[in-house]
Amino acid sequence: MTTRIGIEVSIAVADAVQLCNADVVAAYPITPQTHIVEHLAELVANGELDAEYIPVESEHSAMSACLGSAATGARTFTATSSQGLVLMDEVLFVASGMRLPIVMAVANRALSSPLSIWGDHSDVMSVRDTGWIQIFVENGQQAVDNTICAFRIAEDNRVLLPTMIHLDGFNLTHVIEPIIMPEESEVAKFLPPNKFPLPLNPDKPVAMGSFAAPGIFIEAKWAQEQNMKASKKVIMEVWNEFYKAFGRQYLPVEKYKSDGAKVLILTMGSFSETASVAVDELIDEGKDVGQVRLRLWRPFPFDEFRQAVKDADVLVVLDRAVSVGGPAGPVASEVKSALYNLAKKPKVVSFIAGLGGRDITVKGFKDIITKGIEIARTGSKNEYEIYGVRE
Amino acid sequence: MEKLELYVPRLIQKKEKFAPGHRACVGCGEALAIRQTFKALGNNIIVVNATGCAEIFTGQLPVSSWEVAWIHTLFENTAAVASGVEAAYKVLRRKGSPLPANTKIIAIGGDGGTSDIGLQALSGAMERGHDFTYICFDNEAYMNTGIQRSSSTPFGAMTTTSPVGKKSIGKFSWKKNMPEIAVAHNIPYVATATHSYPFDLMAKVKKATEMPGPAYVHVLSVCPTGWRSANDTIIRQGRLAVETGVFPLFEVVNGEYKITVDVPKLRPVKDYLKIQGRFRHLSDENIAKIQARVELEYQKLLEKANHGGQKTKRSS
Secondary structure, three states: OOOEEEEEHHHHHHHHHHHOOOOEEEEOOOOOOHHHHHHHHHHHHOOOOOOEEEEOOOHHHHHHHHHHHHHOOOOEEEEEOHHHHHHOHHHHHHHHHOOOOOEEEEEEOOOOOOOOOOOOOHHHHHOOOOOOEEEEOOOHHHHHHHHHHHHHHHHOOOOOOOEEEEEEOOOOOOOEEEEEOOOHHHHHHHOOOOOOOOOOOOOOOOEEOOEOOHHHHHHHHHHHHHHHHHHHHHHHHHHHHHHHHHOOOOOOEEEEOOOOOOEEEEEOOOHHHHHHHHHHHHHHOOOOEEEEEEOEEEOOOHHHHHHHHOOOOEEEEEEOOOOOOOOOOHHHHHHHHHHOOOOOOOEEEEEEOOHHHOOOOHHHHHHHHHHHHHHHHHOOOOOOEEOOOOO | OOOHHHHHHHHOOOOOOEOOOOOOOOOOHHHHHHHHHHHHHOOOEEEEEOOOHHHHHHOEOOOOOEOOEEEEOOOOOHHHHHHHHHHHHHHHHHOOOOOOOOOEEEEEEEHHHHHHOOHHHHHHHHHHOOOOEEEEEEOOOEOOOOOEOOOOOOOOOOEOOEOEEOOEEOOOOOOOOHHHHHHOOOOOEEEEEEOOOHHHHHHHHHHHHHOOOOEEEEEEOOOHHHHOOOOOOHHHHHHHHHHOOOOOOEEEEOOEEEEOOOOOOOOOHHHHHOOOHHHOOOOHHHHHHHHHHHHHHHHHHHHHHHHOOOOOOOOO
């Protein structure tokens, strides 16, 4: 099917999970993830998805049930947000350490306190080092496509790593967008059955999750790290196959009018599209501006990123999370370390904005870019700027 | 039972599912209880193990004491992991996977992993009605981390975080009643057991796995290291726990209570307490308080068993 239908992004993500024929969904409700899991519960209740829906009593148990399910060899999905994601934190490390290919949609949202149900990337940044593959999407179509890709990436026996799809809470989860839903037969062709190599099976008993003394722990972590690094090749391969099958292309770092531009803005997630409009307007005003978008957050795409920014003089980085008292926004910190050893590199200016659901308008992005150029020229006493505060 | 040694080989399978060579302390009651449990359960099982003594002394990479399918993930999530395994089995079998039929999911944990940090996950799994058996091997404190008190530690017991001092008699509160918490979930089967009554234990774990839906078995596992007692007395200590009424052996089948090891006349609790160093400091007054509590609880249990229509002799 190539016709676009108007559909809420959360519903479309749940429908994508149905197209992937997930076996087990274990989830606990939290705004703004709810519509995803409600719709999955409905699909299971109506017999439209032959799966077990486990209505667990917490996010900690949601991810724990996913461990058991994935270890048994079932195709496993969950979704969460914010407090739910940080409650899962402990279990997230186990999922990646035990190499269990769970797919999770994260409706990105701020963390308490103060309580906020609205979007930012504080939740993502707090689980940065959990060893999950992490992909950011900017619109509903990307959310659907990457949910399908995520199962193929995670379950690939060369990878076997859990995978998160980050979609911004409300800005994406609760909007109706024109989306092309792939046909079930096309998805079946694209996504092979889950063949987890050593499932829990009484006929072929294995012991999973034994503890490691100092003589073996670092080797286990090294093996995990090697696989995370190697996963990028598979991720590219899957996106490439997806492009061939469905005609929509995804890359670890995506560029928008950035070739040759002296000033770049780096964004992740749904605000990227607003930033593109700002870039267009600034170009019309005669500014030498472009944009890079980071799609693949883990594994961090060092080569693609360095390549994308190598000719720029200034790189303005938007963060939707704050590392209070830290060196820069979390993304800007990573970007700075990725560039540090290069002889020629752009000046990095860190902006934090859009926390707790505060909007960043086109004018806002134009302000951020303009101020960024100014700071790059004059320098600043601050390690990062927080944009849009009413003092 | 006379001439027990003649009957035992016919009653119990010789094959060990829980292999020797693990690193439990000398005289570990939990290791013995686990050995008995898995002799009774056969091969067609998946074991989900909480972090704790048993997980540590059986599973260090790259070796294992388990000759059955086994998974450990974390401390507090064992019932949730078991939920996931059970759900996955159900759906994969339904979709035609060649996994064996009638596989039993067995979750095991210590008293800390069950009555403290894992209680929420266990309550959730019991409420949802997963077809699994949860077995708590209760050694009445966090023994793996060095004998810290749990909610399952009995009143008056000395542990490293309920020390005896000028202002402390040891644990200041009563032992949490986990079997009753399980019963309150209206699950089909709840039982208590101990390694000192091996046939009773094995019959109960087997029955638990054969009941459809959630089952809970609470196994008192004597810990000579943590209880400050001689390591050649664990069988005696378990028997005394039952004979004094401190730990009655019973089962609750679909809400009907039945005492499985009848104690016609309870021995004084002092007989149980005096052989354990963790109770050494208790005054006669404290012991009298414990005696009164044990009698009260035992009486309540007898009443429940009698209300259930079971013929149980009153012992006091």
